Amino acid sequence: LVGVVALIGVLVIFVSWRRYRIVMRLGALAVQMRSALLAFATDTVGGITPIKSRGAEARTAERSEEFINRTQQYRFDAQLNILLLDTTTTTIMLAALFGSVFIASSTSALSVAGVLIFLVLMTRIQRLVQDFQARTVKMRGNIPAVRMVESLISDLEAVATPTADDAIGPGEIRKPLRSLRLENVEFSYPDGVQVLRGASLELKAGDRVLLQGPSGGGKTTILKIIAGLLKPASGNVLINGASTESEADYGPRNRISFVSNDLQVFRDSARMNLTLDSDRSDSEIIKALEAVRLDSRLLGDLDEPVGENGGWLSVGQRQRLLLAPLFFDPLDLILLDETTANVERSLQIYIMTTLLDHISEDAIVVVVAHRIPDGIKFNRIVDFADGQFAERPI
Numbered sequence: 001l002v003g004v005v006a007l008i009g010v011l012v013i014f015v016s017w018r019r020y021r022i023v024m025r026l027g028a029l030a031v032q033m034r035s036a037l038l039a040f041a042t043d044t045v046g047g048i049t050p051i052k053s054r055g056a057e058a059r060t061a062e063r064s065e066e067f068i069n070r071t072q073q074y075r076f077d078a079q080l081n082i083l084l085l086d087t088t089t090t091t092i093m094l095a096a097l098f099g100s101v102f103i104a105s106s107t108s109a110l111s112v113a114g115v116l117i118f119l120v121l122m123t124r125i126q127r128l129v130q131d132f133q134a135r136t137v138k139m140r141g142n143i144p145a146v147r148m149v150e151s152l153i154s155d156l157e158a159v160a161t162p163t164a165d166d167a168i169g170p171g172e173i174r175k176p177l178r179s180l181r182l183e184n185v186e187f188s189y190p191d192g193v194q195v196l197r198g199a200s201l202e203l204k205a206g207d208r209v210l211l212q213g214p215s216g217g218g219k220t221t222i223l224k225i226i227a228g229l230l231k232p233a234s235g236n237v238l239i240n241g242a243s244t245e246s247e248a249d250y251g252p253r254n255r256i257s258f259v260s261n262d263l264q265v266f267r268d269s270a271r272m273n274l275t276l277d278s279d280r281s282d283s284e285i286i287k288a289l290e291a292v293r294l295d296s297r298l299l300g301d302l303d304e305p306v307g308e309n310g311g312w313l314s315v316g317q318r319q320r321l322l323l324a325p326l327f328f329d330p331l332d333l334i335l336l337d338e339t340t341a342n343v344e345r346s347l348q349i350y351i352m353t354t355l356l357d358h359i360s361e362d363a364i365v366v367v368v369a370h371r372i373p374d375g376i377k378f379n380r381i382v383d384f385a386d387g388q389f390a391e392r393p394i
Contacts, residue, residue: 008092008093008096008122008125011092012088012089012092012093012129016085016088016089016133022077022081023081023136023137023140023141026074026077026078026081026141027140027141027142027143027144027145028144029070029074030074030141030144030145031144031145031148035148082137085133085137086130089126089129089130089133093122093126093129096122097118097119097122100118101115101118176205176332176360176362177205177239177240177255177332177333177362177363177364178204178205178240178362179202179203179204179205179238179239179240179241180202180203180226180237180238180239180333180364181200181201181202181203181236181237181238181241182199182200182201182202182222182225182226182235182236182237182238183200183235183236183237183238184198184199184200184234184235184236185198185199185200185225185232185234185235185236185237186198186199186232186233186234186235186387187218187221187225187230187232187233188233194387195217195218195221195387196218196221196222196225196232196235196387197386197387197388198235198387198388199222199235199384199387199388199389200389201382201389203364203366204364205362205363205364206361206362206363206364206379207364207365207366207379207380208365208367208376208377208378208379208380209364209365209366209367209378209379209380209381209382210367210369210372210376210378210380210381210382211223211366211367211368211382211384212368212369212370212381212382212383212384213383213384213385214385215370217384217385218384218387219337219368219384220260220337220368222384223258223260223335223337223366223368224258225237226256226258226333226335226366227256227258227335228256229258255329255330255331255332255333256331256332256333256334256335257325257326257331257333257334257335258335258337259322259323259325259326259334259335259336259337259339260322260337260338260339261319261322261337261338261339261341262337263322264309265306265309265310265313265318265321265322266306266309267305267306267307267308267309267311268305268306269301269302269303269304269305269306270285270289270294270302270304270306270321271285271302271303273306273321274288274289274321274324274325280328282302284328285302286302287327288324288325288326288327288328289324291324291327291351291354291355291358292320292321292323292324292327292351293320293347293350293351294317294320294321294324306321314342315342316342316343316344316347319339319340319341319342319343320343320347320351322339323339323340323351323355326355326358326359327354327355327358330359330360330363331359331363332360332362332363332364333363333364333365333366334355334359334363334364334365334366335366336365336366336367336368336369337368338368338369338370340352340369340373341369341370345374348373348374348375349374349375350375351375352373352374352375352376353375355375356375356376378394379394380394381393381394
């Protein structure tokens with residue numbers, strides 16, 4: 001009897017093996033969907049696809065609809081697969097049970113005690129088989145995710161770590177950012193509109209650059225390319241003569257900050273918004289908030305929520321919250337995109353003056369603004385139009 005029941009259990013597992021393979025395929029699909037959603041969310045949070053950019057509204061709607069449809073199909077396939085798996089198991093078990101009972105009763109090959117023993121064994125083997133199936137489904141469904149994590153770990157281990165010269169701790173030596181150069185850079189929007197047409201620009205240590213041009217002409221795109229948020233279709237972005245695609249100047253690239261007016265503010269607290277990528281003490285957070293004059297609104301409670309996308313703050317307060325992280329670590333390149341447009345003049349002068357006092361004299365500051373912001377004395381004004389840079393005298 002034990003041998004017969006064990007044989008039935010093996011038969012169930014063998015018949016169900018195709019369902020296990022389907023689970024693994026569904027697991028791979030789930031990983032792809034989560035990766036796509038994470039990439040889309042990261043792009044949105046990072047401001048790569050803000051609503052004001054070309055075609056972003058249409059792309060957002062398409063991606064959202066596609067994700068919802070794929071999610072519903074995935075859930076349907078997963079539930080259907082589990083249902084078929086359970087149905088297969090139950091059917092085989094019942095068929096074996098009724099068949100054995102029928103044979104035993106018709107041939108008198110088994111006594112009543114034997115039939116009862118058989119029922120007990122079948123019940124226990126069914127539990128074992130179903131437990132095995134549940135664990136197998138869970139394991140095979142997670143295999144693609146584990147493989148992706150292993151791949152990410154391998155990629156991270158392959159990245160060169162910063163050297164001692166790149167350290168940015170207090171009193172430590174760090175490699176300065178001496179120059180930044182765009183060489184024949186070209187870039188086009190997904191809808192085919194070309195933004196940069198072989199554009200070249202060189203920035204040197206200590207430059208304070210005002211970048212101006214027509215609205216929608218691609219100034220924000222330029223800052224994102226410099227920051228490494230977008231990759232040019234062709235051409236090079238060089239830091240200290242080394243391409244940002246290489247690891248040769250890993251340290252300086254860690255000291256680049258891009259702040260845009262359309263970056264996402266999380267509904268959580270000021271603390272969470274300011275310490276999302278690093279651990280900061282209360283004194284550091286308070287000092288940064290004081291630098292942008294947000295003490296009267298937020299310093300009472302660093303854990304007070306700020307609302308959806310900073311909705312409980314005024315537009316000016318939201319912009320100042322985005323600027324606060326600039327006052328944490330020393331920076332060599334600061335890229336500002338209309339970040340003080342809604343801040344009153346006296347406060348704008350205070351923030352920008354405090355920022356310039358905080359950063360090194362050799363730091364490069366690039367500001368995109370329709371009107372010259374107060375508090376910064378620019379030594380270069382660059383116009384951008386028709387995909388090209390043109391510097392004009394001050």
